[in-house]
Amino acid sequence: MSTETGRAGERTLFGHSLRRLILxxxxxxxxxxxxxxIETGLMTSIISPGTYxxxxxxxxxxxxxxxxxxxxxxxxxxxxxxGLGQGLVNSVILVVPATILSGxxxxxxxxxxxxISWRGQIGIYILFVAGIFIPYQxxxxxxxxFWYNIVPLRSMFEPLAALPLVETYHWKLLALIITHxxxxxxxxxxxxxxxxxxxxxxMVEAAQLDGASIATIYRRIIxxxxxxxxxxxxxxxxxxxxxxxxxALTIVQFGDAAVVTQELVGIGVSQSGTNFPxxxxxxxxxxxxxxxxxxxxxxKFAKGVAA
Amino acid sequence: MAELxxxxxxxxxxxxxxxxxxxxxxVSIDIEDGEFLVLVGPSGCGKSTTLRMIAGLETITTGxxxxxxxxxxxxxPAGRDIAMVFQSYALYPHMTVRExxxxxxxxxxxxxxxxxxxxxxxxxxxxxxxxxLDRKPSDLSGGQQQRVxxxxxxxxxxxxxxMDEPLSNLDAKLRATMRTELQRIQDNLDVTTxxxxxxxxxxxxxxxxIAILNDGVLQQVGTPLECYHTPNNRFVAGFIGDPSMNFxxxxxxxxxxxxxxxxxxxxxxxxxxxxxxxxxxxxxxxEDIRIKEPGGLSDNYQFEVxxxxxxxxxxxxxxxxxxxxxxxxxxxxxxxxxGLRDISAGDEVTATFPPDSIHLFDTDxxxxxxxxTFNAENATKQIL
Numbered sequence: 001m002s003t004e005t006g007r008a009g010e011r012t013l014f015g016h017s018l019r020r021l022i023l024x025x026x027x028x029x030x031x032x033x034x035x036x037x038i039e040t041g042l043m044t045s046i047i048s049p050g051t052y053x054x055x056x057x058x059x060x061x062x063x064x065x066x067x068x069x070x071x072x073x074x075x076x077x078x079x080x081x082x083g084l085g086q087g088l089v090n091s092v093i094l095v096v097p098a099t100i101l102s103g104x105x106x107x108x109x110x111x112x113x114x115x116i117s118w119r120g121q122i123g124i125y126i127l128f129v130a131g132i133f134i135p136y137q138x139x140x141x142x143x144x145x146f147w148y149n150i151v152p153l154r155s156m157f158e159p160l161a162a163l164p165l166v167e168t169y170h171w172k173l174l175a176l177i178i179t180h181x182x183x184x185x186x187x188x189x190x191x192x193x194x195x196x197x198x199x200x201x202x203m204v205e206a207a208q209l210d211g212a213s214i215a216t217i218y219r220r221i222i223x224x225x226x227x228x229x230x231x232x233x234x235x236x237x238x239x240x241x242x243x244x245x246x247x248a249l250t251i252v253q254f255g256d257a258a259v260v261t262q263e264l265v266g267i268g269v270s271q272s273g274t275n276f277p278x279x280x281x282x283x284x285x286x287x288x289x290x291x292x293x294x295x296x297x298x299x300k301f302a303k304g305v306a307a
Numbered sequence: 308m309a310e311l312x313x314x315x316x317x318x319x320x321x322x323x324x325x326x327x328x329x330x331x332x333x334v335s336i337d338i339e340d341g342e343f344l345v346l347v348g349p350s351g352c353g354k355s356t357t358l359r360m361i362a363g364l365e366t367i368t369t370g371x372x373x374x375x376x377x378x379x380x381x382x383x384p385a386g387r388d389i390a391m392v393f394q395s396y397a398l399y400p401h402m403t404v405r406e407x408x409x410x411x412x413x414x415x416x417x418x419x420x421x422x423x424x425x426x427x428x429x430x431x432x433x434x435x436x437x438x439x440l441d442r443k444p445s446d447l448s449g450g451q452q453q454r455v456x457x458x459x460x461x462x463x464x465x466x467x468x469x470m471d472e473p474l475s476n477l478d479a480k481l482r483a484t485m486r487t488e489l490q491r492i493q494d495n496l497d498v499t500t501x502x503x504x505x506x507x508x509x510x511x512x513x514x515x516x517i518a519i520l521n522d523g524v525l526q527q528v529g530t531p532l533e534c535y536h537t538p539n540n541r542f543v544a545g546f547i548g549d550p551s552m553n554f555x556x557x558x559x560x561x562x563x564x565x566x567x568x569x570x571x572x573x574x575x576x577x578x579x580x581x582x583x584x585x586x587x588x589x590x591x592x593x594e595d596i597r598i599k600e601p602g603g604l605s606d607n608y609q610f611e612v613x614x615x616x617x618x619x620x621x622x623x624x625x626x627x628x629x630x631x632x633x634x635x636x637x638x639x640x641x642x643x644x645x646g647l648r649d650i651s652a653g654d655e656v657t658a659t660f661p662p663d664s665i666h667l668f669d670t671d672x673x674x675x676x677x678x679x680t681f682n683a684e685n686a687t688k689q690i691l
Contacts, residue, residue, distance in 0.1 A: 120458050200395040200397055203399060205393070207393050207399070207410070209363075209389065212385070
């Protein structure tokens with residue numbers, strides 16, 4: 001060990017200062033702290049359920065080399081894909097339109113409330129802000145009443161079910177799309193408004209003098225300049241809607257239209273016990289889309305947050 | 308190209324608490340076809356509001372604005388056939404220079420893509436920005452952005468140009484160059500132009516005529532020399548010209564004006580102008596004051612003064628003079644002399660206030676009651 005005295009009593013070890021070494025150790029510890037649960041889940045999900053013992057779940061399945069770690073198998077993932085397949089499809093049918101709609105409508109609302117000035121816009125904006133603070137619990141009963149008793153969406157949807165790929169139960173997903181769009185609209189509007197306030201008024205005025213109508217200003221000037229904010233809103237809304245269980249339970253309740261979060265609740269649980277490898281594989285599978293969204297749009301997200 | 312008329316144009320803003328603020332008060336200006344009018348005044352004087360009313364970005368409370376004889380009060384900005392250059396340039400940041408310049412043509416005309424392409428190319432050629440056409444505004448320097456903003460206005464060949472302090476974000480050197488260039492372009496295109504600035508140098512050097520605004524009220528409209536030599540009132544006299552005109556508040560004593568430090572005899576015409584007044588504001592421009600070696604006062608227009616501070620500018624020096632340095636609140640005034648003259652602080656000199664160069668203003672209203680001898684035609688002839 002080469003220990004020399006640097007400046008002001010700073011000790012060095014293999015060229016690194018002690019302070020730096022401690023920093024790395026702490027970072028390593030924090031990394032492990034965050035990653036071990038995920039690593040454990042991943043390892044559990046590739047253990048053959050029959051050989052899963054519950055001991056050392058964080059070790060890779062190395063049986064028969066190491067006893068007690070279980071045998072490698074992709075069976076849990078196959079089971080998860082089978083069990084969640086319908087739910088994954090339903091969730092995609094729900095999340096993609098709901099995310100795009102709430103983002104697009106939020107951006108349009110923010111444009112109308114910020115860039116264009118008209119009498120009474122503050123009052124309308126306050127209603128939007130108030131919308132953010134309505135608790136989910138308060139709207140559950142009205143939502144059920146609304147979609148099952150007040151709006152005859154089911155019978156209105158019937159003719160559409162004749163179209164290819166459309167099923168009768170999709171009306172529940174449509175109800176869910178509308179609900180999530182409406183519920184996400186205030187926060188989307190708020191985010192876009194903050195962004196539009198920073199855009200130059202003179203630029204919009206220049207476009208007006210150039211002969212552009214309000215619709216054209218939105219389409220050709222504001223929309224292209226909103227792309228970073230769309231990344232933020234899309235990631236946020238995608239995660240929110242994909243992970244939502246409460247509205248799905250309220251509106252879909254049960255049946256063919258169940259989304260992935262609903263199916264995740266029951267998978268791998270039976271009277272004979274809990275199938276941990278299957279549950280872990282299903283949980284990872286259900287979380288995968290949000291993870292992919294972050295990976296693919298992460299850089300745009302960062303840009304939008306910094307904007 | 309068309310004449311632009313402002314007829315008793317007034318703008319009243321109502322604040323949230325119901326207070327009414329008159330930003331522009333019955334301003335009437337006739338701007339001729341192809342004229343370059345500079346709207347100048349201190350910040351908050353209503354010059355930008357006036358421009359925005361012409362553009363249609365601000366409603367007109369009362370009065371009328373006519374372009375080529377037709378009322379445009381109710382027309383939306385897009386329908387006025389007016390182009391504006393903004394202080395911030397207001398370029399579309401996501402579009403290339405070419406797209407920035409095409410945008411207005413695409414939105415406001417029926418031109419084909421080919422025609423737009425060639426019009427943009429011609430304007431880019433005129434503005435010497437061809438090599439920038441495929442760049443985004445963020446890749447351009449301030450001066451280049453300025454040119455693009457001008458090009459975007461020019462390309463539409465509007466009836467009138469409005470410019471809101473377009474040069475104020477440039478450094479001093481570039482500003483001087485662009486001033487000349489803007490004048491040359493305006494002269495070539497011969498488009499009616501209203502140019503807003505707070506900088507009296509820009510107003511003096513660029514305008515065919517200048518209109519001076521203060522507190523929303525039009526003070527004077529005239530050629531730069533008229534406004535400089537025959538100001539309507541004390542505000543115009545003090546605003547136009549750098550360094551500013553010297554003012555002394557003086558008491559009238561028969562045929563002379565009196566202040567603690569000096570007395571000034573008046574000529575008969577000047578006496579007529581201030582008849583029945585007990586007070587008057589005496590004004591004289593720094594360059595009209597003659598400075599020479601001390602001693603031997605030959606007439607009553609000469610005074611012995613002391614040099615307080617010298618500000619060398621190279622071509623000329625601005626010197627601050629005082630009648631009596633030793634008192635606590637000395638009466639000081641400025642004079643300009645040739646940059647080659649060797650004058651330093653503390654020197655005793657003789658200052659002459661030539662009687663045909665003085666201005667007299669009413670003490671309360673500031674209205675000019677007597678202006679220096681100035682014959683516009685003679686002045687122009689001498690220059691030619």
